[in-house]
Amino acid sequence: MDLSITLTINGAVRTIALDDPRVTLLDLLRERLELTGTKKGCDRGQCGACTVLVDGRRVNSCLALALSHDGADILTIEGVAHGDQLHPVQAAFIAHDGFQCGFCTPGQIMSAIGMIREAQLDNGSGDDPERVREAMSGNLCRCGAYIGITEAVLEAQRTMDEAGRRDAA
């Protein structure tokens, strides 16, 4: 079988020839496309460091075969800022010290972006700290920056909800 796939990655269409069907989406991004912002932590779906958005949904890229995602739209941490203008979730992580070593941060931020989108679909069900902690439980932080992460996600959500309302008005 032809092992070439076409992906839209951070807005750019890429056609990629694979020489091995075992390549995960994570290894494709990091090792073949040099998008090393997405991190490999456990490589077994337990830590969330590899979180990316696939067609708008946050998933563990380590447990996804690249071949299965032919035609998908992928958003990674490299694609969330607009030039020097940080994504609201990135800005909130800085403002609230949502990290220490930073290794889990790209996955935390991608997961938070996915979470906020899910909460918007659910009419704002991510609006309290307990719901945020539950919704972010697939992202481990071994530095234990969870308090800052939770505050950052809550603030980013408020910022994005307000921006959404301004756009709708």
Next chain:
Amino acid sequence: MNRFEYARPTTLADAVAAGAVPGAAYLAAGTNLLDLMKGGVMRPGHLVDIGQLPGLDRIEWLGDGGVRIGALVRNAELARDAAFARRFPAVAEALLSGASAQLRNAATAGGNLLQRTRCAYFYDTASACNKRDPGAGCDAAGGENRLHAILGWSARCIATNPSDFCVPLVAFDAAVEVAGKNGRRDIPLEDFHLLPGTTPERETVLEPGELITALRLPAEAAGFAANARYLKIRERTSYAFAVVSAAAALRLEDGMIAEARIALGGVALKPWRARAAESVLAGARPDQTAFRRAAEAALADAKPSGDNAFKIELARRIVARALALAASGTPTRMPALPASPFSGAATHA
């Protein structure tokens, strides 16, 4: 990970033909299979990716009020479907108590039924496991087994089925639609998973090459919507498999229990329907005495398989608590911590 041949058929006929090849495995999201392959626990020579099969990603309401859930419907998508969650709130709660948001966004309804046990000795290829290597022995017996089975286990295997989703499904008489080279058939979910007996390597009644195409819930299951809960004890607040769990649902008439549905998770190698406990409650007043009697009946045959006698009393309490929560009414909004016995600040005290 072993090398494999990869195929991505676009028709069901091509898929079941490819799936019938010896050594073939179907791939949906892969959230369990790829993990097992990375660990060398599963080594399929052929992967048949069913992700492009048409029509398997739909939630369809049937003329009689039942629902058909396509095998490729993702866990989060099903739990988030407002009409589904309104009619089958305990199923939605079970889904949202499982795994992480990332995994729920990928994992499929059909794949959930085929996820393998999380027994650490099954995962560790250096350990003896009759399920992975028939006849090799069982290192879980005599090993770290406080989380292992208390119902339906055998000398060959004391593992448990890890699914949350299947627990309310079996309580509500779900059916599994499968397709194979000899055509299609329906299997009641209660008969789908096999207890270990002397052949723990055989986990379901699926024949080689048979593919799950959908699950069906009957209309009667929606009759419990006002009083249906799923309750799950975990060793951490979120993102953990059940130590024990229970689905409990009541149909109340004039303040009395007309019909009860009870199933347990984390206790056996299959989702465990507790029919004897349901019988205890039929016609009873919904009170603590009745719930405790039902809980006793549900665990009447339980036996520890190792350092896990505590799970028997824990399971009784979870059944009684789930029944009490169900009797007090399905919450109007999904709890912040789905299926948790804790809420709010107490969780992090």
